Each structure stands twice: as structure tokens, then as C-alpha cells.
Amino acid sequence: MHVTFRQLAIFNAVAEKLSFTEAANTLHLTQPAVSVQIKRLEDSVGLPLFEQLGKKVYLTGAGEELLHYSRNIFQELGEAKEIFAQMQDISRGTLSVSVATTASSFATRMISAFLKQYPAATIKLDVTNRGTLIRQLESNEKDIVIMGKPPEHMELVGEAFMKNPLVVIAPPDHPLAGKEGISINALQNEPFVVREPASGTRAALEKLFAWCHISPTIQVEIADNEAIKEAVAAGLGLSVVSRHTLELDLQAKRLVILDVEHFPIARNWYLAYRRGKRLSPIALAFKALVFEQAPKMAEALSP
Numbered sequence: 001m002h003v004t005f006r007q008l009a010i011f012n013a014v015a016e017k018l019s020f021t022e023a024a025n026t027l028h029l030t031q032p033a034v035s036v037q038i039k040r041l042e043d044s045v046g047l048p049l050f051e052q053l054g055k056k057v058y059l060t061g062a063g064e065e066l067l068h069y070s071r072n073i074f075q076e077l078g079e080a081k082e083i084f085a086q087m088q089d090i091s092r093g094t095l096s097v098s099v100a101t102t103a104s105s106f107a108t109r110m111i112s113a114f115l116k117q118y119p120a121a122t123i124k125l126d127v128t129n130r131g132t133l134i135r136q137l138e139s140n141e142k143d144i145v146i147m148g149k150p151p152e153h154m155e156l157v158g159e160a161f162m163k164n165p166l167v168v169i170a171p172p173d174h175p176l177a178g179k180e181g182i183s184i185n186a187l188q189n190e191p192f193v194v195r196e197p198a199s200g201t202r203a204a205l206e207k208l209f210a211w212c213h214i215s216p217t218i219q220v221e222i223a224d225n226e227a228i229k230e231a232v233a234a235g236l237g238l239s240v241v242s243r244h245t246l247e248l249d250l251q252a253k254r255l256v257i258l259d260v261e262h263f264p265i266a267r268n269w270y271l272a273y274r275r276g277k278r279l280s281p282i283a284l285a286f287k288a289l290v291f292e293q294a295p296k297m298a299e300a301l302s303p
């Protein structure tokens, strides 16, 4: 059955008016043009769709059936148009973004700035570790991912937008607090509170320790940056965290940064997505905002 949308639209008009002339007027066509299209449609369907009894036009049984389906088709087409309009309209769009645990402190501020510009937009935010972010990139689940260095084995677009210095933290009463130029070997005998193995922060820390041939004792492993800071403040050990998560702790003098050689570890924050992915208008707008806000954010997070 070869049926065109145009034929169905003409059919709907005739079926609603039950008049070829009125349908032609509504569609700005001539009456013979309408008749030709209905005839072609009847040929495709293989059954008559209208019958004329006296001066009146009636739908046949096949016509009634076709009207039911064609109304549904136009209804669905209308819904699809509405969805596409919503997807083009950033102000009402939905953005699905996933960020590294450590990035959540500034990512939420960036989202807040974005929602000031687009108050009716919806943001679905996932905060998770590097291992999960890589899995999400593999399965193309998210519009945008914010993470430490993107893995090299994957076909990704990864654009660095802000530095992410990793520093050693201690409670203010720790014997190393306030000392200058501490040798990294001085950490060998310190217990450490670290992130879970799938964390990017943990990987960076282990890489540096391995390179320096030291292996401090891992006292506690916690999959949460805030809880790690609590544990360090409570004296459970030292840790290595992003400088960008310490603003309030340093102000409140709950934690101090130790001046250890090779620190801060110089990492960067990247905005990443699969190569070839076609970013939606809302994802492009968010990406632009991230790059625009990054310099201000870096300044605010580590003045």
C-alpha cells in the first residue's frame, strides 16, 4: 500500500467536511485535484473510501477505518513535532550530566548558573567515580561527563577547562602542619585515608607514590570526598584531595594543606563525550557555560 501524508491530509479534510468542495476550499486546492488524490488513495487501499448518495457524501466502512488510523498518524506526528521543538528549545530541555565525585562542588555551582539563564530547563545530575564515568561514556548514557583525564583507549572528545590541583591534607594539630618543603619520604610512615580504587584521585595518588617508591599504609578507604575530609579532621590519617573541595574546611581551620614535595599533583578537569556524538542544543549551551565560568570558578575555589 503506497500512501502519502499529503493524500492522508486530503482524505482527513474530505472525511471531516463530508464534501469534496469544502475540503478543496480549506486546503486551497481545486475540487478535481482533491478528487484525483482521493482516487489514488482508493487505488492504493484497494477499496472505495467515500460514496455519494444523492447530494450527500458518506464514508464507506473502509473510509471509517482509514479515518481512525490517519487521525492517529497525525496525532503521533504532532507529538513528534512537539518533542523536536522541545529538544531545540534549550529553555525547556533536559540535560543529563555525570560528574566525578570530586567535581560535584563546582559542578553544582555551574548548574546553578545555567539554571539562572534557563530556569525551566531540567538537569539530571549523576555524581559518581571515575570507573563509573568511563562505563557511562562507553554506553553513551550521558550528554556530557565531567572528569579527570579521559581514558586514552576510548574514542572521546575530551576538552580540559580547569586545573584540578591535588594536595595533601592533615588536621591542624598534625606534627607536619606548617612545615615547609616536606620530603615525600616523610609520608612513608603516615597512615592514609584514601578513595576507592575506581577513583581518579586515588589513581593519581598511587601513581605518584609508586614513582617515588613509597607505600604509606592505607588505614581507611572511603568512597566519598566529604567523609574523607571528616576522617582526616578526626585524626584517622592524611589524605590527598582536590584543592577545589577545601574552601570551607580551610576557612574553618578544620584542615590544613601540607607543603609536600611533588604536590600539588597537577591534574585537569575535562568535559568529555563520545567522539561523533551530536550534542543537543542544551548540551552545547551547558558546554559553553562551563568554559565561560571555569576561570572565575578556579579563582573562587583556590584563591
Ligand code: PGA
Pocket: 100, 101, 102, 103, 128, 129, 130, 131, 147, 148, 149, 164, 195, 198, 199, 200, 201, 202, 267
Ligand atoms: P574521582 O575523579 O572523583 O573519581 O577521584 C576525579 C579525578 O579523576 O581527578
